Amino acid sequence: MTTKTRRKLLLINPAIQLRKGFLNKGVERVMPVALGLVAALTPPHWEVELLDESFEPFTFRPADLVAFTSFTPNAPRAYEIAAVYRQSGIHTVMGGSHASTCPEEAGQYVDTVVTGEAEGAWPAFIADFEAGQAKRLYEGGLADIKDIPHVQREIFKYPYSYDLVQTSRGCPMGCDFCTVTQLCGGTYRERDVEDVLDELEQTTRPLLFFIDDNLVNHKKGAEERAIRLFKGMVQRGIKKYWFSQAALNFADNDEVLYWARRSGCVIILIGIEAETIQALKDTRKNLNLKRGVDSYEKTFRKIHKHGIGILAAMIFGMESDKKEDLLARRDFIKNSSIDCCQSTILTPLPGTVLYKRMKARNQIVLQNYPSDWQHYHCMIATSDTASMDHREIENTMNDIWISLYNKDAMRRKMFRTLWNTRSLMTAYWAYSYNHSYGRMFLEGVFDTYPEGVDRKFEWKTRKRSFYLKFSDYILWLFYQTSWKRFADQFTGK
Numbered sequence: 001m002t003t004k005t006r007r008k009l010l011l012i013n014p015a016i017q018l019r020k021g022f023l024n025k026g027v028e029r030v031m032p033v034a035l036g037l038v039a040a041l042t043p044p045h046w047e048v049e050l051l052d053e054s055f056e057p058f059t060f061r062p063a064d065l066v067a068f069t070s071f072t073p074n075a076p077r078a079y080e081i082a083a084v085y086r087q088s089g090i091h092t093v094m095g096g097s098h099a100s101t102c103p104e105e106a107g108q109y110v111d112t113v114v115t116g117e118a119e120g121a122w123p124a125f126i127a128d129f130e131a132g133q134a135k136r137l138y139e140g141g142l143a144d145i146k147d148i149p150h151v152q153r154e155i156f157k158y159p160y161s162y163d164l165v166q167t168s169r170g171c172p173m174g175c176d177f178c179t180v181t182q183l184c185g186g187t188y189r190e191r192d193v194e195d196v197l198d199e200l201e202q203t204t205r206p207l208l209f210f211i212d213d214n215l216v217n218h219k220k221g222a223e224e225r226a227i228r229l230f231k232g233m234v235q236r237g238i239k240k241y242w243f244s245q246a247a248l249n250f251a252d253n254d255e256v257l258y259w260a261r262r263s264g265c266v267i268i269l270i271g272i273e274a275e276t277i278q279a280l281k282d283t284r285k286n287l288n289l290k291r292g293v294d295s296y297e298k299t300f301r302k303i304h305k306h307g308i309g310i311l312a313a314m315i316f317g318m319e320s321d322k323k324e325d326l327l328a329r330r331d332f333i334k335n336s337s338i339d340c341c342q343s344t345i346l347t348p349l350p351g352t353v354l355y356k357r358m359k360a361r362n363q364i365v366l367q368n369y370p371s372d373w374q375h376y377h378c379m380i381a382t383s384d385t386a387s388m389d390h391r392e393i394e395n396t397m398n399d400i401w402i403s404l405y406n407k408d409a410m411r412r413k414m415f416r417t418l419w420n421t422r423s424l425m426t427a428y429w430a431y432s433y434n435h436s437y438g439r440m441f442l443e444g445v446f447d448t449y450p451e452g453v454d455r456k457f458e459w460k461t462r463k464r465s466f467y468l469k470f471s472d473y474i475l476w477l478f479y480q481t482s483w484k485r486f487a488d489q490f491t492g493k
């Protein structure tokens, strides 16, 4: 019998250095679940360690093999760290959405690039590496959903707030700003519900994020599957407060909503993107076009009725958007019953239809790659559009973000959520999401707008209202009696 030499694999989740708002803070500390899958696919004679730069800055630690995951804005940081290891003769490998969409570029900075899903490539790569025959490129393609292992969660030693679980992969919708159809395939690949429930039983945190792109997808039987999943959680006593991503059809079936709430759903992210037909057409958001912008409020009401809050993903700077359209979108957010909001700037991520179009029209301004990829986090304007210059988009957005994420506005939303959902938990959670987004969007604005808000989201030049003082008290009470319990669990107290 041969015993294999014990080797060390260092997994690195690189973090953007320019935007500190992306570092893990507060309630949104999420684990790089892809690296948990890579760990699960690694043979047991390897020792596996995770370095998550959003918790601790990189310092050199010895390893036999160093592997990176990569969202586009983090890729330049991965290249920087990889250079350190390559200088020491240590083999580096990179996978993830950036490596999959820009393999040639990645190949200049790491020794091996893995495109597609790890399940189809990592075992072969490890075998070749052990034999001293690692290749430059492995194409993982799309895995058979039955072959996806449970995430190896022991590597997540940091105080993450959420456990992340994925129940399906893929999306056929092909919205032109999104990479999911290209990266994860054009069909919904659904994991077996019982297997998902088994994995959920292995999770330990009270908060859960189902990272599916559409938890109740558009495949036949999707609603029934969702009910089975949510009911299964209740029946197995899996007690979580959870959040996920879905589309407007999430509200179609009351039984889905009922069991979603019973199993702990607090907030659902919905890709609303825009409130006008033209803007939806610009981005090929056919799902919403089909339903019509008039259906939004009715959908929100149905979801609220079950105590669930709405996190709307909104995009600003579509091809046809002029300044007045951006302001109208802001007003829509403020006046609608959306509870919290992710208000990003349209960004041509590599591999998207949008990227190809903008490139062909010479609209992309920030294209000194790879360095400029660190700006592709959807919070600054990387491109001009047919209707606006990137500087005008950015200046308008700074005003809009101040208007959406100042403390008065966020508190107003919070009380409206409380009224609509009758749930303190949902209201507080939605408020905390607005806070987190505010922190990220306003990072470049806090110190530069004399009339704006400070780091506590309070107006710099306006007097503090009675309303704020009163709501401070209510929030303090809620924090002490309820939320603190969770916060203590996140921080390991």
Ligand code: B12
Pocket (backbone or CB within 6 Å): 016, 022, 030, 031, 032, 033, 034, 035, 037, 038, 067, 068, 069, 070, 071, 072, 073, 074, 093, 094, 095, 096, 097, 098, 100, 101, 114, 116, 117, 118, 119, 122, 166, 170, 177, 178, 179, 180, 183, 184, 211, 212, 213, 344, 349, 350, 376, 377, 378, 379
């Ligand atoms: C969950 C999620 C998040 C979480 C992060 C979770 C985390 N820590 O990993 C949150 C909400 C924080 C987030 C934030 C952002 N996100 Co996001 N997010 C997703 C989502 C929905 C799922 C990602 C996921 O974990 N999937 C499950 C894992 C298992 O799949 P995976 O990551 O693709 O990994 C597989 C392969 O890529 C490969 N792989 C991955 N890493 C590695 C490493 C090695 C060594 C190997 C061999 C293989 C490998 O194997 C894995 C298993 O098959 C995707 C959409 C999607 N369906 O991919 C968008 C997505 C990844 N996000 C995207 C973007 C743009 C962002 C933001 C920039 C947007 C924003 N402004 O908020 C930020 C950036 C955050 C940051 N710090 O940089 C884009 C990225 C596009 C790109 N070119 O990089 C995606 C693809 C969505 C889209 N619209 O196109 N996101």
Ligand code: SF4
Pocket (backbone or CB within 6 Å): 171, 172, 173, 174, 175, 178, 179, 180, 181, 213, 214, 271, 287
């Ligand atoms: S935005 Fe949502 S619906 Fe559109 S392609 Fe991406 S995942 Fe699918």
